Amino acid sequence: MSRCFVTGGAGFVGSNLVDRLLEDGHKVIVYDNFSTGHEEFLMKAKSSPNFKLIKGDLLDYGYLRDAMKNSDIVFHLAANADVRFGLEDPMRDLEQNTIVTSSVLEAMRKNNIKKIVFSSTGSVYGATNNFPTPENDCFPIQTSLYGASKLACEGLIQAYCEGYDFQAWIFRFVSILGERYTHGHVCDFYRKLQDNPNEMEVLGNGMQSKSYLYVQDCIDAIFHLTRNTTDKINIFNLGVEDYCTVNDSIGWITKNLGLTPELKYTGGNQGWIGDNPTIYLDVKKAEEFGWKAKVSIKDAVIKTLEYLKGFDG
Amino acid sequence: MSRCFVTGGAGFVGSNLVDRLLEDGHKVIVYDNFSTGHEEFLMKAKSSPNFKLIKGDLLDYGYLRDAMKNSDIVFHLAANADVRFGLEDPMRDLEQNTIVTSSVLEAMRKNNIKKIVFSSTGSVYGATNNFPTPENDCFPIQTSLYGASKLACEGLIQAYCEGYDFQAWIFRFVSILGERYTHGHVCDFYRKLQDNPNEMEVLGNGMQSKSYLYVQDCIDAIFHLTRNTTDKINIFNLGVEDYCTVNDSIGWITKNLGLTPELKYTGGNQGWIGDNPTIYLDVKKAEEFGWKAKVSIKDAVIKTLEYLKGFDG
Numbered sequence: 098m099s100r101c102f103v104t105g106g107a108g109f110v111g112s113n114l115v116d117r118l119l120e121d122g123h124k125v126i127v128y129d130n131f132s133t134g135h136e137e138f139l140m141k142a143k144s145s146p147n148f149k150l151i152k153g154d155l156l157d158y159g160y161l162r163d164a165m166k167n168s169d170i171v172f173h174l175a176a177n178a179d180v181r182f183g184l185e186d187p188m189r190d191l192e193q194n195t196i197v198t199s200s201v202l203e204a205m206r207k208n209n210i211k212k213i214v215f216s217s218t219g220s221v222y223g224a225t226n227n228f229p230t231p232e233n234d235c236f237p238i239q240t241s242l243y244g245a246s247k248l249a250c251e252g253l254i255q256a257y258c259e260g261y262d263f264q265a266w267i268f269r270f271v272s273i274l275g276e277r278y279t280h281g282h283v284c285d286f287y288r289k290l291q292d293n294p295n296e297m298e299v300l301g302n303g304m305q306s307k308s309y310l311y312v313q314d315c316i317d318a319i320f321h322l323t324r325n326t327t328d329k330i331n332i333f334n335l336g337v338e339d340y341c342t343v344n345d346s347i348g349w350i351t352k353n354l355g356l357t358p359e360l361k362y363t364g365g366n367q368g369w370i371g372d373n374p375t376i377y378l379d380v381k382k383a384e385e386f387g388w389k390a391k392v393s394i395k396d397a398v399i400k401t402l403e404y405l406k407g408f409d410g
Numbered sequence: 411m412s413r414c415f416v417t418g419g420a421g422f423v424g425s426n427l428v429d430r431l432l433e434d435g436h437k438v439i440v441y442d443n444f445s446t447g448h449e450e451f452l453m454k455a456k457s458s459p460n461f462k463l464i465k466g467d468l469l470d471y472g473y474l475r476d477a478m479k480n481s482d483i484v485f486h487l488a489a490n491a492d493v494r495f496g497l498e499d500p501m502r503d504l505e506q507n508t509i510v511t512s513s514v515l516e517a518m519r520k521n522n523i524k525k526i527v528f529s530s531t532g533s534v535y536g537a538t539n540n541f542p543t544p545e546n547d548c549f550p551i552q553t554s555l556y557g558a559s560k561l562a563c564e565g566l567i568q569a570y571c572e573g574y575d576f577q578a579w580i581f582r583f584v585s586i587l588g589e590r591y592t593h594g595h596v597c598d599f600y601r602k603l604q605d606n607p608n609e610m611e612v613l614g615n616g617m618q619s620k621s622y623l624y625v626q627d628c629i630d631a632i633f634h635l636t637r638n639t640t641d642k643i644n645i646f647n648l649g650v651e652d653y654c655t656v657n658d659s660i661g662w663i664t665k666n667l668g669l670t671p672e673l674k675y676t677g678g679n680q681g682w683i684g685d686n687p688t689i690y691l692d693v694k695k696a697e698e699f700g701w702k703a704k705v706s707i708k709d710a711v712i713k714t715l716e717y718l719k720g721f722d723g
Contacts, residue, residue, distance in 0.1 A: 184573045187519075191512050195562060199504050206500075222549075223568070235546045236535075237565075238643060240572045245565030249508060252550075252558030255536070259553045260497045260684050330551060371573050 102168035105175030107134025155197040162204040170212040183242035194246035220244035229379035241371035271336035274397040275312030300368035303344040311392035321388040334378035337390040415481035418488030420447025468510040475517040483525040496555035507559035533557035542692035554684035584649035587710040588625030613681035616657040624705035647691035650703040
């Protein structure tokens with residue numbers, strides 16, 4: 098039994114992780130400012146005597162430091178996870194990702210907590226042309242403020258490992274799908290089709306190729322890989338051995354909804370400035386350590402859609 | 411003639427750059443908070459009608475933005491450049507390097523200035539074992555808060571290039587030596603030997619291997635490579651095609667001073683926690699673009715020593 102401190106624990110991935118940690122018999126403190134988290138995601142968790150919710154901001158360093166006291170391990174999942182709108186407010190990724198992570202690391206150091214699990218992203222590979230992209234890809238060139246901020250977080254965590262004897266698990270996620278999904282292309286398309294089932298705008302040319310991972314597979318990976326690795330710094334790509342195009346996903350979604358909308362493409366190979374036209378990660382390293390995704394991208398898209406339908410119903 | 415805005419222009423490399431920019435007929439504004447800069451380094455510059463000094467802090471965003479108005483290009487050299495003491499104050503590199511760089515980029519964006527020259531470091535290659543290290547080395551693992559912060563700066567600059575159509579020159583320096591040198595191993599050894607010419611403590615085992623570049627060679631490189639490259643993002647290692655050990659450098663220094671101190675090694679292959687035992691950069695890319703260092707490491711060490719002697723005399 099560990100005492101787990103989960104930042105962003107009221108979010109999509111965070112709340113699913115919290116449920117699984119509680120099922121596994123751990124004590125869990127969720128620290129969340131509910132800027133994008135949802136208290137209803139913690140309904141099940143709240144029924145456990147091992148659960149505690151603290152509403153707080155990660156930039157409120159003193160409050161965070163006190164809240165974290167006596168924890169054994171920190172799962173730092175809180176982040177601005179919106180890649181697309183970084184350019185509208187260029188300070189947001191710096192503040193909510195880089196500076197927040199520094200605050201979390203300092204609170205850990207002051208509390209003598211030395212184990213951190215961090216949700217990074219395939220976006221750190223930036224302008225790479227190497228697909229599927231391995232963890233030891235060549236030196237990255239960033240294309241988004243989001244990717245830049247997550248790379249900055251990784252660097253801070255690694256420097257704390259070297260300087261203060263921390264141990265870290267850095268997971269570079271593809272996009273995650275599944276229950277409690279709150280933003281991303283499946284949401285966007287579903288809402289657009291609710292508004293107008295006959296016509297839908299598609300950002301870019303529909304050929305952007307991305308990989309996706311089902312949230313329970315993601316949490317399986319976090320559990321399995323933190324338990325089966327012992328290096329000071331453990332870095333893993335998390336994804337499936339596959340990718341799909343935007344058009345593939347539109348096909349699955351519209352078929353599931355029984356719709357045949359006319360598609361209006363905005364054109365170009367990017368959905369927006371800074372969009373990586375391809376995100377497809379090499380997951381051989383995680384597989385060598387004994388984890389492999391069970392749910393296909395198509396099934397993950399359908400599960401997400403079913404969740405969104407239920408939420409509306 | 412360009413209107414050049416130089417952050418950290420009262421520092422070691424900055425003030426040497428300023429003198430050369432003025433000689434070359436450019437207008438120069440130096441923005442410096444004199445936390446580590448020296449006003450006497452700008453004595454020559456101050457005699458030019460094309461020179462203006464603004465005392466200000468880069469974290470004072472409004473003041474910075476107004477100061478930068480009407481500039482054509484920003485040379486962002488201001489930084490906490492002390493790698494060794496990062497662990498004593500883990501917020502310093504984040505604030506003085508990462509957050510400051512974000513402030514500089516935002517001020518540029520608001521003023522519609524799109525060209526930035528940035529002084530990065532070979533420390534961004536962190537835990538690499540690939541020597542000499544090329545610009546496209548494998549994905550880095552950071553070992554110091556300094557390296558982590560400079561990598562974060564690079565990422566921010568690259569994201570601004572992609573998102574706001576900036577053009578950047580990122581120079582990854584080895585350690586720089588020469589006139590106006592203010593900190594580093596030559597200073598340390600010189601001062602220790604002034605205090606006690608008979609005995610000297612050496613951090614580590616004396617086998618740490620580092621590369622060094624003479625400051626005027628560094629500035630030649632900045633001039634040559636900014637003029638002869640046109641990519642959106644231009645990244646170059648700057649150094650010589652050579653390295654030396656700490657013991658090599660001690661030999662040159664003690665011979666020059668006519669001393670034969672007893673050396674007391676603290677031991678271990680690092681000088682301090684986070685010290686990279688080897689920094690040796692591959693400079694073929696810069697050489698392919700027509701620049702090559704003229705001064706050897708040994709001559710750069712001796713020039714630095716002569717400068718320090720004159721400063722004391």
